[in-house]
Amino acid sequence: MIKRLFDWLKQPLGLIAVGIAFLALFSLAAYGIFQSQQSPAQPIQFPHATHAARGLQCLYCHPGAARGPSAGIPAQAKCWACHQQIQKTLDSQLADTQFPLLKPLVAAVTSNTPLEWVPVAMVPDFVQFNHRAHVAAGQNCENCHGDMTKVTVAENPQVFNMGFCLNCHKKVAGENHELLVKLTDCGTCHY
Ligand code: HEC
Ligand code: HEC
Ligand code: HEC
Ligand code: HEC
Ligand code: HEC
CATH class of the missing domain: 1.20.5 (Single alpha-helices involved in coiled-coils or other helix-helix interfaces)
Structure with missing residues (x-):
C-alpha cells in the first residue's frame, strides 16, 4: 500500500x-x-503618533509602568478631559465631521460604558514581568516596545519570547557574574 x-x-x-x-x-x-501580526480591532483607532507629536509623555497615559507590574491603559475619563475641551471649541456638527475617529469615545462617555481595549503586548501568565524594575533600571519604553511615537494603532510586536528577555539580561549583566546568575535564573521569571 x-x-x-x-x-x-x-x-x-x-x-x-x-x-x-x-x-x-x-x-x-x-x-x-x-x-x-495585524493590529487587533480596537474600540477606537487610537493614534499614538498624533498624541506623541503633541508632546504627551508615555507615563502620562501609562503611569503604572513606573509604579508597578502593569503599565495600564488609560480610562476614557482621561481621554475625555482633553477631548471635551477640544470638542467645545467646535460646534457639535463640525466636531462629528472633523473627528470621525472620536465618535466611539463620545458614545462611550455618553453611555458610561468602559472602552474594551484589546491587549497586544503580553507575556503568558507563568512569566513574571514587572515594569517598575525595568523603568527604575533606566530602560526606555522604546527598548521593548519599539518607537511608539510613530505608531498609529498599536501592533503586536511578537517579540516577548524567552530569548528576547534573556538576550538583554545577558547584555545588562556583562561581566557581573552575580547579576548574570540572578537575571538568567529560571526562578527569576518563573515562580
Ligand atoms: C493619550 C494617551 C496615551 C499616550 C500619551 C501613550 N499611550 Fe500607549 N496606549 C494608549 C491607549 C488608549 C492604548 C490602547 C489602544 C491600543 O493598543 O492601540 C495604548 C496602548 C499601548 C501599548 C500596547 C499595549 C497593549 O498591550 O495593548 C503600548 C506598548 C503603549 N501604549 C506604549 C506607549 C508608549 C511607549 C508611549 C510613549 C511613546 C505611549 N504608549 C503613549 C494611550 C496612550
Ligand atoms: C492631553 C490631551 C489629550 C488626551 C489626554 C487625549 N487626547 Fe486624543 N487628541 C488630542 C489632540 C490635541 C488631538 C489632535 C486634534 C486635532 O487634530 O486637532 C487628538 C486626536 C485624537 C484622535 C484623532 C481624531 C481624528 O478624528 O483624527 C483620536 C482618535 C484620539 N485623539 C483619541 C484619544 C483617546 C482614545 C484618548 C484616551 C486614551 C485621548 N485621545 C487622549 C489630545 C488629547
Ligand atoms: C524591559 C522591557 C519593557 C520595557 C522597558 C517597557 N515595557 Fe511595557 N511591556 C513589556 C512586557 C513584557 C509587557 C507584557 C506584560 C504582561 O503581559 O504582563 C508590556 C506591556 C505593556 C503595556 C500593556 C498593558 C499593561 O498594563 O502592561 C503597556 C501599555 C506598556 N507595556 C507600556 C510601556 C511604557 C509606557 C513603557 C515605558 C515607560 C514600557 N512599557 C516599558 C516590556 C517592557
Ligand atoms: C532591554 C533590556 C531588558 C529586557 C528586554 C528585559 N529585561 Fe528584565 N531586566 C532588565 C534590567 C536592566 C533589570 C534590572 C537589573 C538589575 O537588577 O540591575 C531587569 C530585571 C528583571 C527582573 C528582576 C526584577 C527585580 O525585581 O529585581 C525580572 C524578573 C525581569 N527582569 C524579567 C524580565 C522578563 C520576563 C523579560 C521579558 C518579557 C525581561 N525582563 C526583559 C533589562 C531587561
Ligand atoms: C528573563 C526571564 C526568563 C528567564 C530567566 C527564564 N525564562 Fe522561561 N520564559 C520566559 C518567557 C518570557 C517565556 C514565554 C515565551 C513565549 O511566550 O513564547 C518563557 C517560556 C518558558 C517555557 C514555556 C515553553 C516556551 O518556550 O514557550 C518554559 C518551559 C520555560 N520558559 C522554562 C525556563 C527555564 C527552565 C528557565 C531556566 C533555565 C527559564 N525558563 C528562564 C522568560 C524567562
Whole structure:
C-alpha cells in the first residue's frame, strides 16, 4: 500500500500533487503569521503618533509602568478631559465631521460604558514581568516596545519570547557574574 503510494507520488502528476500540498501548507502558515501580526480591532483607532507629536509623555497615559507590574491603559475619563475641551471649541456638527475617529469615545462617555481595549503586548501568565524594575533600571519604553511615537494603532510586536528577555539580561549583566546568575535564573521569571 505505502509502496504503491510512493510509486504514484514519483510520477509527474504525483509530484504536482505534492507541490500543491506544500504550497497550501506554506500559504496557510504565511497567512497565520500575517494574521498574528495585524493590529487587533480596537474600540477606537487610537493614534499614538498624533498624541506623541503633541508632546504627551508615555507615563502620562501609562503611569503604572513606573509604579508597578502593569503599565495600564488609560480610562476614557482621561481621554475625555482633553477631548471635551477640544470638542467645545467646535460646534457639535463640525466636531462629528472633523473627528470621525472620536465618535466611539463620545458614545462611550455618553453611555458610561468602559472602552474594551484589546491587549497586544503580553507575556503568558507563568512569566513574571514587572515594569517598575525595568523603568527604575533606566530602560526606555522604546527598548521593548519599539518607537511608539510613530505608531498609529498599536501592533503586536511578537517579540516577548524567552530569548528576547534573556538576550538583554545577558547584555545588562556583562561581566557581573552575580547579576548574570540572578537575571538568567529560571526562578527569576518563573515562580
Ligand atoms: C493619550 C494617551 C496615551 C499616550 C500619551 C501613550 N499611550 Fe500607549 N496606549 C494608549 C491607549 C488608549 C492604548 C490602547 C489602544 C491600543 O493598543 O492601540 C495604548 C496602548 C499601548 C501599548 C500596547 C499595549 C497593549 O498591550 O495593548 C503600548 C506598548 C503603549 N501604549 C506604549 C506607549 C508608549 C511607549 C508611549 C510613549 C511613546 C505611549 N504608549 C503613549 C494611550 C496612550
Ligand atoms: C492631553 C490631551 C489629550 C488626551 C489626554 C487625549 N487626547 Fe486624543 N487628541 C488630542 C489632540 C490635541 C488631538 C489632535 C486634534 C486635532 O487634530 O486637532 C487628538 C486626536 C485624537 C484622535 C484623532 C481624531 C481624528 O478624528 O483624527 C483620536 C482618535 C484620539 N485623539 C483619541 C484619544 C483617546 C482614545 C484618548 C484616551 C486614551 C485621548 N485621545 C487622549 C489630545 C488629547
Ligand atoms: C524591559 C522591557 C519593557 C520595557 C522597558 C517597557 N515595557 Fe511595557 N511591556 C513589556 C512586557 C513584557 C509587557 C507584557 C506584560 C504582561 O503581559 O504582563 C508590556 C506591556 C505593556 C503595556 C500593556 C498593558 C499593561 O498594563 O502592561 C503597556 C501599555 C506598556 N507595556 C507600556 C510601556 C511604557 C509606557 C513603557 C515605558 C515607560 C514600557 N512599557 C516599558 C516590556 C517592557
Ligand atoms: C532591554 C533590556 C531588558 C529586557 C528586554 C528585559 N529585561 Fe528584565 N531586566 C532588565 C534590567 C536592566 C533589570 C534590572 C537589573 C538589575 O537588577 O540591575 C531587569 C530585571 C528583571 C527582573 C528582576 C526584577 C527585580 O525585581 O529585581 C525580572 C524578573 C525581569 N527582569 C524579567 C524580565 C522578563 C520576563 C523579560 C521579558 C518579557 C525581561 N525582563 C526583559 C533589562 C531587561
Ligand atoms: C528573563 C526571564 C526568563 C528567564 C530567566 C527564564 N525564562 Fe522561561 N520564559 C520566559 C518567557 C518570557 C517565556 C514565554 C515565551 C513565549 O511566550 O513564547 C518563557 C517560556 C518558558 C517555557 C514555556 C515553553 C516556551 O518556550 O514557550 C518554559 C518551559 C520555560 N520558559 C522554562 C525556563 C527555564 C527552565 C528557565 C531556566 C533555565 C527559564 N525558563 C528562564 C522568560 C524567562
